[in-house]
Amino acid sequence: MKIAILGTGMVGKALGTKLVEIGHRVLMGSRTASSEAGQEWRDSVNGLGQIGTFAEAAAFGEIILDCTNGANSIEALRQAGAENLRGKILIQVSNPLDFSKGMPPSLTVCNTDSLGEQIQREFPEARVVKALNTINCAIMVQPSLLPEDHDLIICGNNAEAKQEVTRLLGEWFGWKHECIIDLGDITASRGTEMYLALWVRLWGVLGTPYFNLKLVRGR
Amino acid sequence: MKIAILGTGMVGKALGTKLVEIGHRVLMGSRTASSEAGQEWRDSVNGLGQIGTFAEAAAFGEIILDCTNGANSIEALRQAGAENLRGKILIQVSNPLDFSKGMPPSLTVCNTDSLGEQIQREFPEARVVKALNTINCAIMVQPSLLPEDHDLIICGNNAEAKQEVTRLLGEWFGWKHECIIDLGDITASRGTEMYLALWVRLWGVLGTPYFNLKLVRGR
Numbered sequence: 001m002k003i004a005i006l007g008t009g010m011v012g013k014a015l016g017t018k019l020v021e022i023g024h025r026v027l028m029g030s031r032t033a034s035s036e037a038g039q040e041w042r043d044s045v046n047g048l049g050q051i052g053t054f055a056e057a058a059a060f061g062e063i064i065l066d067c068t069n070g071a072n073s074i075e076a077l078r079q080a081g082a083e084n085l086r087g088k089i090l091i092q093v094s095n096p097l098d099f100s101k102g103m104p105p106s107l108t109v110c111n112t113d114s115l116g117e118q119i120q121r122e123f124p125e126a127r128v129v130k131a132l133n134t135i136n137c138a139i140m141v142q143p144s145l146l147p148e149d150h151d152l153i154i155c156g157n158n159a160e161a162k163q164e165v166t167r168l169l170g171e172w173f174g175w176k177h178e179c180i181i182d183l184g185d186i187t188a189s190r191g192t193e194m195y196l197a198l199w200v201r202l203w204g205v206l207g208t209p210y211f212n213l214k215l216v217r218g219r
Numbered sequence: 220m221k222i223a224i225l226g227t228g229m230v231g232k233a234l235g236t237k238l239v240e241i242g243h244r245v246l247m248g249s250r251t252a253s254s255e256a257g258q259e260w261r262d263s264v265n266g267l268g269q270i271g272t273f274a275e276a277a278a279f280g281e282i283i284l285d286c287t288n289g290a291n292s293i294e295a296l297r298q299a300g301a302e303n304l305r306g307k308i309l310i311q312v313s314n315p316l317d318f319s320k321g322m323p324p325s326l327t328v329c330n331t332d333s334l335g336e337q338i339q340r341e342f343p344e345a346r347v348v349k350a351l352n353t354i355n356c357a358i359m360v361q362p363s364l365l366p367e368d369h370d371l372i373i374c375g376n377n378a379e380a381k382q383e384v385t386r387l388l389g390e391w392f393g394w395k396h397e398c399i400i401d402l403g404d405i406t407a408s409r410g411t412e413m414y415l416a417l418w419v420r421l422w423g424v425l426g427t428p429y430f431n432l433k434l435v436r437g438r
Contacts, residue, residue: 106330110413139437150435153417183420191417194329198372198410201402202434210437215421216369218358218429 004029004061006054006076008037011093012067014137016041019172020048029057029080058084063091063168064126070094070115071108074122085126089161092116092189093132093140095196104200107193116189120157127161129154130189131169134199136209141173143212150212153181155188181215223248223280225273225295227256230312231286233356235260238391239267248276248299277303282310282387283345289313289334290327293341304345308380311335311408312351312359314415323419326412335408339376346380348373349408350388353418355428360392362431369431372400374407400434 026049038051058080068076096108096115116130131154169175245268257270277299287295315327315334335349350373388394
């Protein structure tokens with residue numbers, strides 16, 4: 001499968017590396033055609049992946065993974081180009097975290113709006129699925145890192161796109177179908193993004209980013 | 220133990236009923252000395268509990284449980300009186316949910332502040348412990364309702380008060396010590412209150428309020 005990764009940070013690298021390892025064609029996009037971080041990643045995967053601009057990546061990918069810095073996601077997607085996103089599934093991983101005032105970060109948007117919604121509004125023809133934004137990238141690509149089942153919450157307006165993402169997360173990374181919870185339309189991004197306010201504190205007190213939540217339900 | 224419950228909604232009733240059942244003296248406070256909801260609760264516990272104003276309750280209690288409607292919590296605590304809260308543990312259960320614009324609710328305060336913090340600032344001599352705000356009241360008083368262990372996140376500025384609350388939640392309701400996670404100072408209320416944006420959506424898709432989270436940690 002031809003997959004676009006937007007963003008060359010640790011999330012983009014982790015996802016891109018796993019995807020080339022399992023045989024997919026990955027083009028990792030950044031603001032410039034040949035960024036230093038992109039080159040480092042390409043070297044780290046022995047040239048099995050490609051790098052390019054956001055637009056080149058988005059044009060290449062049959063599916064797009066938005067792993068940009070949340071503060072810049074919309075601008076990065078504008079550079080990617082609405083025409084390159086049209087009709088495609090956009091797995092929107094980034095969170096609108098604002099680290100400019102120190103730790104813990106606040107959110108640049110929340111409560112009555114969210115980054116997921118902003119992106120779906122700006123690119124109405126993309127099929128945005130908010131996913132993977134509630135966990136560390138090592139767990140994204142290897143949920144079995146944790147010693148028991150745990151849950152991933154996704155949302156988006158397009159039911160078919162959410163089903164396809166659920167299938168792909170299983171195929172790519174081993175996420176169990178029953179551990180992926182569809183929280184509803186893209187407005188539910190508010191919930192999964194606002195959870196980051198709890199996540200960053202848990203990271204602090206647990207002393208590790210390697211954790212996730214399991215929903216325990218009443219009988 | 221003499222316990223003040225502020226608020227006569229379903230949370231106050233659930234906590235008050237359990238506490239009188241296990242032999243504590245409970246005074247449930249509301250805006251008026253003898254509210255209809257308060258009388259109903261007193262009848263429901265066969266007169267084993269008392270009712271009164273917020274101030275009467277707070278003066279009576281060795282410990283205060285704030286179960287008011289989050290939109291009115293600060294005003295209710297003002298009526299309770301700073302002098303009646305001084306030095307006491309205030310278990311701050313309510314969330315700043317705003318239902319005025321329909322479902323799902325938004326928060327009246329979030330991101331860079333929280334209701335827990337507002338209350339601690341307004342009543343600096345109370346020992347505020349944010350707790351129990353992340354679960355349905357049936358689970359608050361009976362964590363064993365859920366089929367496996369799950370976690371409760373608390374926070375507050377006073378370490379001794381948090382330890383005492385942890386002990387009391389075990390003694391009163393059966394919360395296991397190891398399932399209560401201290402998230403840090405009262406600013407961590409932002410995280411547990413903002414989690415409500417996720418909680419209300421989960422309630423919707425799960426079709427039941429009887430669920431909670433278990434933290435699954437890496438080895």
